[in-house]
Amino acid sequence: MAALETTIQRAGATGNIKATREDWLKLALETLISDGVERVRVLTLGQQLDVSRSSFYWYFKSRQDLLDQLLDYWRQTNTRFIVERASRPSATVIRGVMSIFECWVDERLFDPRLDFAIRAWARRSPAIRRALDEADKERVEAIRDMFVRHGYDGEDAFVRARVLYFMQIGYYSLELNEPMSSRLAQVALYLRSFTGQEPSAEDVEEFSRYVEETTSRKR
Template sequence: MLSDPILEEGAQRSGPTGNVKVTRDDWLNLALETLISDGVEGVRILTLGQRLDVSRSSFYWYFKSRQDLLDQLLDYWRNKNTRFIVERAKRPAASITQSVLNVFECWVDESLFNPRLDFAIRAWSRQSAAVHRVVDEADNERIDGIRDMFRRHDYSEEDAFVRARVLYFMQIGYYSLEIVEPMSSRLSLVPAYLRSFTGQEPREGEMEAFADFVMQTTSGNGKAA
């Protein structure tokens, strides 16, 4: 199961034919897991039903069609992965370095940004022009949010836009190349990244607070620090 269920529902739901063995949340979570592991081709009603040990009729209690399920998976990705980046970029901060650290929280905590899901959607977008448009819109929304963050700290429009693209594309490239580093090594490089992205040094206490966030997050999800 994904760590953050899409909906909170009971273990069973009463329907016209009695209790249904699985919930809508079960279908969506399994579909998300399958999308990540097998690609969109693996998200099939019959296959999911077999894995859940239920009939196709259970699926149609919650969804109109396979396309309805796919649309909801896309909505989930868009609302989750994009929303938190934009929210962190909007968070009030006394310095641009703190603002960037707020966005960095998304790269540390997979409950805020799930890179495996992001690249599953991007792989899907290579097969669908409609999904590709949605991905482009999401990328632009994320970059716009980060650009506006730099603008609030008095960077020029052009400078803010370029810095936002560098910050965002660097992180997406980091995931794309599947770079694996100990968290301690990543943390040691954060001040240099901040200098590169902002041209400024982190203020006193900012790195300590971010390191505390990282330690709490990685210890909570079992990742090595």
């Protein structure tokens, strides 16, 4: 997000405060995730930011403009990083799947709360439903292409991609609160299940290091 900001005079208050485009987007995103799209309202957000409505119109044409930018942010994070990880060159299919697993570990790459906020929004809006269907299709196709690059035929690659992707979406949907240590203990089994190949000890160790580094950043 750009660092552009402007000074906004609060109505009925002495002195100035600075409200940035990022402030509006951050609060709108948090509201979308916690309360749903219906609560993403200009007046409500302005009250929470303690600025007048005029602040909003320095950065956005309308509420719809704000919603469009939230949707674009979702595309540029959750979908983009899955596609990027699936497209990353990998020496083996095991390493290819490990790259995709990074999205399930690091919420900077894939935020499940945001994804399900979009899914809830899609139940209310045919346009968002179409955007969601397109995103699911793009993600699955990117994972399928990764399997194809490693020698799996088209139908096999497609089914494996759907299993890998939709299993994880289902995992989030069930809100399973499984410790990362338990998931790591089974990572070799997951890799074998998704690929039909045996991961090496080095594969498992490398992924464990990635998890540890990601977890350390959150502390």
